[in-house]
Amino acid sequence: MNQINQLHPLPKDFLLKVTLLKSMMYCGVLWGLFHQGWAMSSDHDDYIFPFWLNAVQAHKYAAKHWPQYSPRKISAQDFETFLLPTLTRLNVTPTLFGSSSQKIKLTTSQMKHFFFNEPALNIA
Numbered sequence: 001m002n003q004i005n006q007l008h009p010l011p012k013d014f015l016l017k018v019t020l021l022k023s024m025m026y027c028g029v030l031w032g033l034f035h036q037g038w039a040m041s042s043d044h045d046d047y048i049f050p051f052w053l054n055a056v057q058a059h060k061y062a063a064k065h066w067p068q069y070s071p072r073k074i075s076a077q078d079f080e081t082f083l084l085p086t087l088t089r090l091n092v093t094p095t096l097f098g099s100s101s102q103k104i105k106l107t108t109s110q111m112k113h114f115f116f117n118e119p120a121l122n123i124a
Contacts, residue, residue, distance in 0.1 A: 030079075030115055031058040033069035038083070040092055048095040048105070049087055057099050079115075084108055 031052045033039035039062075040049050051074065052058040058071035074083065087094060087108050094111040096104040106114070 030074045031055050031071045032074050032083075033058060033062050033066055034072035035066070035069040038072075039066055039069050040090075043095075043103075046093045046105070047090065049083070049092045050095050050097050052097050057097065061097060076115075079112070084112065 031054060033050065038049065040047060042048065050061070052061070052071070055071040055073075062069045062071065086092075094106045094108060096106065098104070
């Protein structure tokens, strides 16, 4: 039998990401910024599609960085029909922006799974 000799604490940012994603799974509504098209940007590594869990956070970010943009709800249908094909085609990374400077990059598959899948019903 194998024994664990040492335990190492998980990095704080990893725990925050897991907690945030776990608490927000299956919410079914996200917010992006829109002005004659969805806001997209780039960071050091990729082109990103910023999104938020609520309109207030999106509005605060827009007011500071993109004043011509305004928050717009992203429904599951909008994501599936319009955003997913575009993000995939353009190789753009969906990125969840938090209230702090925390960002969580997801694949389009992860985004669909975490935010737009219906939770499975466990019937005993």
